[in-house]
Amino acid sequence: MISKFEKIALGMCLGIGLVFGSVSQPTAHAKTTQAVTWYNQWQKDYVGGKTQKYVRNNNGSGATTVVSEGQGYGMLASVLAAKKGANTHTTFNAFYRYYRAHRISSQDPLMCWQQTMRSGHLTSTGSQRNSATDGDLDIAYALILADKQWGSKTVNYKAAAKNLLTVIKKDEINTTTYLPKEGNWATSSYDASKLRTSDLMVGYFKTFATYTKDSTWTKVATHSQTAIKKLSARHSTGLFPDFIFAKGSSISLTAAKAYQFESATDDQVGYNACRVPWRLAQGYLLAKDSASKAALKKQLTFYNKKTKITVVYTLTGKAVNNYENTAFTAPINMAARTLKDTSLANKTKKQLPTTIEKRNYYSATLQVVTALE
Template sequence: MRRHKYQWLLGALIILVALAVGTAIYKTQRPQATAMVKTTTIKTHYQAWQKTYLKGQGRQRFVQTTSTGAVQTLSEAQGYGMLITVQAARQGLASRATFDQLTRYYLAHRISRTNPLMAWRQTQRQGKMVSTTAEKTSATDGDLDIAYALILADEHWHGRGSLNYGQLAKQLLRAIKRQELNSVTHLPKVGNWATAANTANLVRPSDLITAYFRKFASYTGDGSWTRVAQNSQSTLQVLSRQHATGLMADFVTVSGTSRRIGTVRARQVSSVRDNQYGFNACRIPWRVALDYQRSHSQVSRQIVQKMLRFFAKQRSIKAGYTLTGKATVAYTNQAFTAPLAYAAQTIGDQNLSRQYVQTLTAALPTKDYYPATLQTLMLVQSGRLKR
């Protein structure tokens, strides 16, 4: 019994030290601006995005993801919308009222009153946004972005008002930890539905958001998030080393305590691009660069630099690649170029920054939510905060 007691004490000490280190690193590094884009340009683009994609009225608003057919939205989109709005507000470009409308929509479309994860999709039927029973499951990426946006809102507005952002964030984080983290690998699952033998080990590399997990640890005082951050970063390192390009797939498998990495087949999860650098993986440069921006992690910098070296050799950035670097389509898309522009600015790659800055400031697509929203998010994230 005494031996077990000491083991418990040693384990607790390790977690406390990890939390203290993670908190110190995160709190001593002040977020820096990246692209030197005029505030007026950011404001113009934010207003254009808001007018085109932000729907709803009264107490709730959502980000519309469809341009034809039935009106729909996704938890992913709501997360982006909340991130855009709070970061625009921190620059004096958006209002708290808008953020509250987005937050109330999230609250109205949680899986249930007792489960604060957001239902992954809603469709407008008879004037109301509703989810089917099958849609009342989660998508981890959306929940992670919503939680992070709520934390930013709490830090910006300091909890004053009718919505307690901090309390909402902590409730959501507890649910994410309980339902969306793999208890063996301590990595994010793709959703709370991924519980079967063939889905529990699925991972979106773009969900390995080390910066978020560091923040969750320091914000909540829960050192277990530091472990998630460490495991996420080490997994990204391994994935980065697998190919000379540094590219990673939309989905992989990670299993066991050793976090053994495996591949998936095309269409195994959601699309023909499941095993390619596609519309999920295109977010990785942004996610990893954010960690470098926030913590100055040299590991994150190296991962981003390797990907940027590959893209610097391309005449133009296409909307999809094999992991060995062969373009899978002939067209471009801001969902692929905007995160690269942000990443190049963040790590100080002047050549690529000049090459890509026009991506951030180009006119927004008016009938394609995903590239327009990622471009807007990269743009507001690149702006200077008001002092």
């Protein structure tokens, strides 16, 4: 999983460590180097643009497309890499400029959820000008990290973060359940009850509450904890579905059916809920959240029983496919590392590609972001 040069360097470090009776520090350094190496590979393969940088998600086929989800991942990855010593400030600012150029309007800082290359320009038309909550949440958190990493004298990340959070609260949070909606387009009570379970980011919400001193975010965090506890209790596996209906201030949950939201896996662990272990681990990392930790431990108990992690599970734990995908493995690996589940961390580490996959935006990007956490 590391390059030939890194293997040599690691061997030297291990030798020194053995002389002094400890190898913990060199091992930690090797992990950091690996994450930044992956970040650099990912940037070369998936990042386009010059003064405005964007994350391509079309996997090399058809017209170039960009989504706010990917832009959020890109901004998050670049500032996390900076925290590990990489020189990414210029890259982050270029990501930030692209985000600003593709806001819904100069007065509305939510990002248009998709852009397509048309006549040499990336533009959004029609429903592409709606927002996607998960992308906006990552962008807001990345701006907070940028403010802490570089300050806001040259570029006012702090003002941008607070402005974005004000509009996320107004347009992307359900005012009855206080849970995240899918986007600003979810204005009817039916659409507003649709919950993407991987949007339950308690660590973010508690961070937003502290950063803005706005108690609404504390309420969003508390209601998200309630949803997490109820989702975890639905099955012995503790697995969350891609989507579910959540209604009322007490958070009443109703299962979705296949294709009711997005795809055949709406009520299974599919390509949305595969991110849940990462988001729950963030809740523990950022806020020592007990609800996130308990739900995550239950899921990791399930995954520990598997010989390998495969793609898509029913909520009762049946594997739907027998093949692997990094989008499922990387979040579990990050979660296992976070909770110091050594056995599962080692097992899933062996499943991760040693170099970042090409033409596989989602899997490659999740591998990079979770490695940098």
